[in-house]
Amino acid sequence: MSNEYSPSELLICLSSRVMEDGTTAFIGTGIPMLAASLAQAMHAPNLVPVFEFGGTGAILEKLPLAVGDMRTYNKGIAASGICDIMETSQRGFIEFGFLGGAQIDKYGNLNSTVIGDHKNPKVRLPGSGGANDVGSACWRTIAIMIHDKRRFVEKIDFLTTPGYLTGPGSREKAGLPSNTGPYRVVTNLCTMGYDDDTKTMKLLSVNPGVTVEQVIENTGFELHLADKITSNDPPTDEELRILREDVDPDGLYR
């Protein structure tokens, strides 16, 4: 098998590795679905994927195309409704939540609502959907992003989904559940976490062939650097084989 891989395949593999076995993960459309499916096949057979419209514990054999489609409860343990899932999350049962957006700031706040002014938008985006709920109530959220200066900005146009809001203590002050918030940002360049004292983004590891300078150049705000910045391993042959043969045989995300 060729060792070549696409940026999407790298993002999927890195996101997959973040998922832990024997826990719950709120899965949205797209890359998180593939990452969860890959994680189930690799290291997390007992990962419980939860989809917002009611699918719980699916075995992700075929790639879902919608957060409510039949594949989101394929051989699942329950098929309920949106209230059950959102309430399960609100009372603390869901560990990981996956998010994306058009813009992210240093506190991990995300915008998926509007570019420009809300009243007179330059681009009207799809809106919160379940993202605000995932960002409010899941214990640890992971943002999956394309890394450039248009997306990693000092100030987002609209705060759709809460990260650490304005810094330490601000989530709790707003009324959001304690000890929750952003955990990782996985991008095509690197993996980031958050600085404990300031709750702002911190570079942890870079992707194969990527330099720290490149990450800094493509980030529109000041980034903390971990004391020791490591390198992410490229996708293994086994990851790529499972991804291409089983998870996404039609190559929708290649």
Add this chain to the structure above:
Amino acid sequence: MNQHSNCIPIVAKGEASLIQPVDMEAFREHNRKKSKALIDKTMTDEEAIERFVNSGDYIGFELYGTVRCPMSLTRALVRSGKTDFKIVGQGVHELDLLFAADMVKEIDFTYIGLEVYGISGNMRRRVESGSVTKVVEWSNAALTWRFKAASMGIPFIPTRSMLGTDTFNKSSAIAVECPFTGKNVALLPALIVDTAFIHVSRADKHGNCQIDGISGFAFEMSRACKNLVISTEEIVDTAEIREHPDKTIIPYYLVDAVVHAPYASWPGEMSGMYERDEPHYKMFVEKQKTQEGMNEYMKEWLYDIPDHKALLEKIGQKHLTELNL
């Protein structure tokens, strides 16, 4: 004197006025008057739209993505010429058709898009041009919990979503200090729609409805509307409903109209019955990118077709059978 014993402090208020004001007494009176008689409520899509929808109403569709969509009713609504609707979305294919026909004035907005296929061109054109005059933001859970509050017969429900965000600031929610815990909670106003549209797996002629697969927010919305119009893949005898009463999500007395509409979710899917028509959907995704393309799509797949039966004939039995699971 302890101030907190006398008032619950408001800590933040969303800027938007309520699109649909809350009146629980009127809702109770409406529900009291609603007929509980076991009558035959079957009718056509067109009759249901004629009888239960007026221009300017607040309407809602229960669906998620392209799954279990009441599309036969949506198309009949577009063809009816009624307009200026207030809507609640969660919207994918059905709202695209309403936007294309420029029928939407105000939106309680959570997600309107094409999921893996990206942003809705129809929604963008109408919202960015100002043709939609009011957009109020919510999260998915918030809108469903607003239905839940109405379903419970209470005027609002406290939750922990939306707090600290612009989603809250551009909503009609109110944050207060919780009188029990002292922490802030977001109060979401109940939402009662004038007419709701829900597509189900099977129903009897009275309107007892069962849904296979996940039930989305059918339970909540069916209890949070003044009029409820059902379309169903199958009409079954009441005896069959009574065989599996545990499967009944919507009892008949909530329902005003029952439309027999097999493959109504097309080009979307129906749990256990048929898959999404991916080639058609991809074609639609291309067409909706421009107004011209969307006009062509609307002409061919909506305006030039008189009703759902004619649509199924155009799609063809062979193609429909291929979609069956």
